Amino acid sequence: GNSVTQMEGPVTLSEEAFLTINCTYTATGYPSLFWYVQYPGEGLQLLLKATKADDKGSNKGFEATYRKETTSFHLEKGSVQVSDSAVYFCALPQGGSEKLVFGKGTKLTVNP
């Protein structure tokens, strides 16, 4: 079945630093890809998505490009803020179903 491998961290950065969280996937076909974010004490929220190869998803200054050549969907942000401290999950659907398969999550801490 489909699977995702995500850089586990934790990652600690200073404010305004550049962020990359790596995510690679194994899938049949070209499913949609997602990044979810979990802020402290909250549930998961969809951060961004890409539905086909070469698509770039973006939201709140975060970006990720769907690269089928490298089967990757790395999350990037040029200048992180303290408020970006959260756990980030890469995800994709399992074999055409509604079920999502998640990476193990990467905890990001941004210090002022």
Add this chain to the structure above:
Amino acid sequence: EAQVTQNPRYLITVTGKKLTVTCSQNMNHEYMSWYRQDPGLGLRQIYYSMNVEVTDKGDVPEGYKVSRKEKRNFPLILESPSPNQTSLYFCASTPRGRTDTQYFGPGTRLTVL
């Protein structure tokens, strides 16, 4: 406001004492599911339901039960909780056939002593 609600948000219990975590959605979604989140393991699906009276096992169903008597509700039942079920639980819902609009509840942190 479109939302998934879970209750309780926090629960501490003892081994063997039956408990139910409720989940409700107000978006008329057909598909609902339960996940558990554990450090280093990410989120794993426990059970899912494609519609009323249709439920099936996910990846880690042992020790859990669910029911789907109404479209909006999908309770998670632990008949005899054990310490290895201490975890953070999330309910989610989405329209049938969609994955890009999955809504998650706020989570229930369960501790089994």
